[in-house]
Amino acid sequence: MRTKRVTIKDIATEAGVSIALVSFVMNNKADGKDTYRVNKETAQRILEVAQKLNYQPNNAARTLRSGKTNTIGVIVSDISNKFFADIARCIENHAYKHKYTVLFGSTDENPQKLENLIEVFRNKGIDGLVVVPCEGADEIIRDIARQNIPLVLLDREVSDLEVSSVVLNNRRAGYETTEALIRRGFTRIEMISYSMGLSNIREREEGYRRCMQAHGKGENAVIHHLRHDKLAKIEDLIREARQRRVEAFLFATNTLAGQGLSAIFRNGWRVPQDFAIACFDTNEAFDIYKTAIAYVRQPIEQFGTEALDLLIKSIEQRDKPGSCTRIVLTPEIVESAPEEELRSAEQAIAEG
Amino acid sequence: MRTKRVTIKDIATEAGVSIALVSFVMNNKADGKDTYRVNKETAQRILEVAQKLNYQPNNAARTLRSGKTNTIGVIVSDISNKFFADIARCIENHAYKHKYTVLFGSTDENPQKLENLIEVFRNKGIDGLVVVPCEGADEIIRDIARQNIPLVLLDREVSDLEVSSVVLNNRRAGYETTEALIRRGFTRIEMISYSMGLSNIREREEGYRRCMQAHGKGENAVIHHLRHDKLAKIEDLIREARQRRVEAFLFATNTLAGQGLSAIFRNGWRVPQDFAIACFDTNEAFDIYKTAIAYVRQPIEQFGTEALDLLIKSIEQRDKPGSCTRIVLTPEIVESAPEEELRSAEQAIAEG
DNA sequence: TTTGTTTATTAAAACGTTTTAATTACTTTT
DNA sequence: AAAAGTAATTAAAACGTTTTAATAAACAAA
Numbered sequence: 164m165r166t167k168r169v170t171i172k173d174i175a176t177e178a179g180v181s182i183a184l185v186s187f188v189m190n191n192k193a194d195g196k197d198t199y200r201v202n203k204e205t206a207q208r209i210l211e212v213a214q215k216l217n218y219q220p221n222n223a224a225r226t227l228r229s230g231k232t233n234t235i236g237v238i239v240s241d242i243s244n245k246f247f248a249d250i251a252r253c254i255e256n257h258a259y260k261h262k263y264t265v266l267f268g269s270t271d272e273n274p275q276k277l278e279n280l281i282e283v284f285r286n287k288g289i290d291g292l293v294v295v296p297c298e299g300a301d302e303i304i305r306d307i308a309r310q311n312i313p314l315v316l317l318d319r320e321v322s323d324l325e326v327s328s329v330v331l332n333n334r335r336a337g338y339e340t341t342e343a344l345i346r347r348g349f350t351r352i353e354m355i356s357y358s359m360g361l362s363n364i365r366e367r368e369e370g371y372r373r374c375m376q377a378h379g380k381g382e383n384a385v386i387h388h389l390r391h392d393k394l395a396k397i398e399d400l401i402r403e404a405r406q407r408r409v410e411a412f413l414f415a416t417n418t419l420a421g422q423g424l425s426a427i428f429r430n431g432w433r434v435p436q437d438f439a440i441a442c443f444d445t446n447e448a449f450d451i452y453k454t455a456i457a458y459v460r461q462p463i464e465q466f467g468t469e470a471l472d473l474l475i476k477s478i479e480q481r482d483k484p485g486s487c488t489r490i491v492l493t494p495e496i497v498e499s500a501p502e503e504e505l506r507s508a509e510q511a512i513a514e515g
Numbered sequence: 516m517r518t519k520r521v522t523i524k525d526i527a528t529e530a531g532v533s534i535a536l537v538s539f540v541m542n543n544k545a546d547g548k549d550t551y552r553v554n555k556e557t558a559q560r561i562l563e564v565a566q567k568l569n570y571q572p573n574n575a576a577r578t579l580r581s582g583k584t585n586t587i588g589v590i591v592s593d594i595s596n597k598f599f600a601d602i603a604r605c606i607e608n609h610a611y612k613h614k615y616t617v618l619f620g621s622t623d624e625n626p627q628k629l630e631n632l633i634e635v636f637r638n639k640g641i642d643g644l645v646v647v648p649c650e651g652a653d654e655i656i657r658d659i660a661r662q663n664i665p666l667v668l669l670d671r672e673v674s675d676l677e678v679s680s681v682v683l684n685n686r687r688a689g690y691e692t693t694e695a696l697i698r699r700g701f702t703r704i705e706m707i708s709y710s711m712g713l714s715n716i717r718e719r720e721e722g723y724r725r726c727m728q729a730h731g732k733g734e735n736a737v738i739h740h741l742r743h744d745k746l747a748k749i750e751d752l753i754r755e756a757r758q759r760r761v762e763a764f765l766f767a768t769n770t771l772a773g774q775g776l777s778a779i780f781r782n783g784w785r786v787p788q789d790f791a792i793a794c795f796d797t798n799e800a801f802d803i804y805k806t807a808i809a810y811v812r813q814p815i816e817q818f819g820t821e822a823l824d825l826l827i828k829s830i831e832q833r834d835k836p837g838s839c840t841r842i843v844l845t846p847e848i849v850e851s852a853p854e855e856e857l858r859s860a861e862q863a864i865a866e867g
Numbered sequence: 868t869t870t871g872t873t874t875a876t877t878a879a880a881a882c883g884t885t886t887t888a889a890t891t892a893c894t895t896t897t
Numbered sequence: 898a899a900a901a902g903t904a905a906t907t908a909a910a911a912c913g914t915t916t917t918a919a920t921a922a923a924c925a926a927a
Contacts (some may be wrong), residue, residue, distance in 0.1 A: 223578035224913035448800035576883035
């Protein structure tokens, strides 16, 4: 039932040439540069035969011989988190165009898992890695870089390390979301963040702090740090904030925003009447309820394509001097219109 | 800088045996069956040397020689949908234990994309496929089956085709969610579904219909069919339903529920005061707002593991008579406590 | 004609495994 | 002591490419 695969050899026989020539044509070193030159007509004929026989190159053989797997690994925090899932799809699509296969993995913010995944991917054979580094992974990342494995960091960075990366201008995003809240007249704005030492989070906090200061609200600036494995504490935090008449929250991530909103609603408070909200990333719930005054829409598409382009470049010139590029993307701040907000508040009262 | 990889040959030299023997030991055909027998001590020695040199088998060479890629393809509707993302992660984890690599792809419910993906995966070389078939893909799926490529269908089935599958007991799930709504005293319960001819959706509808009939509400049973590329129409539908004093909706999928809720809130109605809700799957918003009276929690873990186990079995006995297994999973219905519901309603009024 | 240059082609080695068939070294059995 | 088994080992082919180094053909220059 299973039919033999067509090989380069079959094409050679059919076209009456050597297998080497077929190989040259297939990798179109034919016309390119001064490497191998193949007669135009012969090349044409070979291509036609290949087409006719429906030739599909054998990847294993290719890889075995050339040492190139044409596979890359993408390691994120959690592939089932919308932000990363979207980026992953984007990388995948883009990689397809460049004839690369992508393997995915999730660290769950655990450096041990990261190390393990890298080990697995290396053994499977990958040409390079895109990694979202987690807390405590600095040494692991440094190690990869030291081994001269093509690497691009995504979303977060590792300090004092010369390696390519694609990140958001998180400081600016933090500044502008805070400013959106201030424009709406809020003063007691507090930020809810993680206690992890991630570069992107730190930058967001920095943006918030600066903005509060710039608007003479420096003394109101408070940043709460939650452990990511103790998110339940967010409820106490919010209750306590309510006592202190806090008016608005800036959430450092979509997960925090989700947990925060959940806690707010559990306590019977309403948004934005009791608490105004701004945050990073969106999530499904936001789309449905339109709760946030402002949120940061991350340029998913760019994250994906830029990271992949950098990686491919780095793979192709693996032996060249280790230049590296840092790409900083500009955040888009999405604000809900003030009227809209009012209307929904009024309606709630009318209905209530 | 880059160090040479350790090969089977290095081990052979170091241990003073032939490469064949090393290969035998590595594939531990050593002790097994009556195939190859290797002296216990020699085997031990070889393993030690391998360990010492930190040997990692070269996958490309293995694949080239044996024809087995140890890679499977998983094709779902949309890998960034939480339901599929969770299943994917689960399959991935499970596959890892069996030393399989997983490639992912999304059809976006487009049979053309499915066909394309299958082509791509086949060329990359996969040992088998797990597929969530989309509408209009019957012929494509049949084709795969005909070519004797190991295949397991997930979540949905194709009629009149002997192929393994893992699905939910959708009829029962439909019945029981409807019943939960009825128990809360609702009578005018309508279902919002897709116009696509997917087996799982059809079964859900069937369950709803039967339940309504069983409770003497057969004449109230109405199923609305929306085109998946015209979801915006859901708003008109709901407005019109409000006019007719419809009390509750059963949504056929989490996407529909999301869109439906969004439309309900846009119009200023409240849940469950104005519309009660039940649906299939959960989503992030539900977790936050606890809106649904009842929802179907799908056994993600089982979907993943069962599908993979079936596939691996089918890969291993590829030449054997084509037996196939159908696994039907039991849905878990999650109901919110009636008091909870009341409380939140009261609070809303007090606050409003 | 000889020599050199460019253009087009190929033979053959290599990549690291798996697997078949053959070989060697021991035991038994006759 | 020869024959027949059995257990342990190995040589060598094969998988389908890429790529180096060699060769052949055609043409231009000497």
